Amino acid sequence: MLTSGLLLGAAASHEGINTGDIVFQLLMFIILMALLKKYAWGPLMGIMKQREEYVAGEITAAENSRKEAEKLLEEQRNLLKEARTEAQNLIENAKKQGDVQREEIIAAARAEAERLKEGAKLEIEQQKERAVAAIREQVAHLSVLIASKVIEKELSAEDQDKLINEYIQEAGDIR
Known part of the structure; x- marks a missing residue:
């Protein structure tokens, strides 16, 4: 039995929990965990923390850039809208100015035409008066001539008609 007890004790020692191990x-x-924490996890976590901060900074910078770009885009849209409005106003003002100038030109042309028309009427009237004066002068001259011829000779009715026709002929030739 002793041998069997020893065998059991040896087996139990191999089969039992070895607390020392x-x-x-x-x-x-x-110890391994402490070393890993000090030499691996610490620097690794520091690098991860730096990377996290870098990524967060980049996200913040990107967000700020996006907001700035949106702000600039809105400003550009407003400037473009103002430029379009100003261009439209300039076009409208140019049209109005063109209409005003057109009306002024038309009014000036009408006034000039009226002035020329009045001038032409005046000249026609003057020419007419000269022509009437010339005719009167010729009629007076012819009357004097006829009277002097009549006085020179006593004429019959037939001679009178002949003489009048001659003077009318002469008057026509003089003209």
């Missing part, structure tokens, strides 16, 4: 392994695991 467990404590040693646990101690090694804790």
Whole structure:
């Protein structure tokens, strides 16, 4: 029995929980974790933290750039709208100015035409008066001539008609 007890004790020692090994392994695991934390996790977490801060900064910068771009886009839209409004106003003013100038030109042309018409009427009237005066002068001259011829000779009715026709002929030739 003794041998069987020994065998059982040896088997039990191999089969049982070896607390020394467990404590040693646990101690090694804790030391390994401390070393990993100090030399691996610390720097790795520092790098990850820096990367996180960098990405957050880039996101913030991108958001700020987007907001600035939207602000500039809105300003450009407003400026474009103002420019279009101003261009439309300039076009309308130019049309109004053109209409005013056209009316002024038409009024000036009408006034000039009326002035020329009045001038032509005046000249026609003057020419008419000169022509009437010339005719009167010729009639007076012819009357004097006829009277002097009549006085020179006593004429019959037939001679009178002949003489009048001659003087009318002469008057026509003089003209």
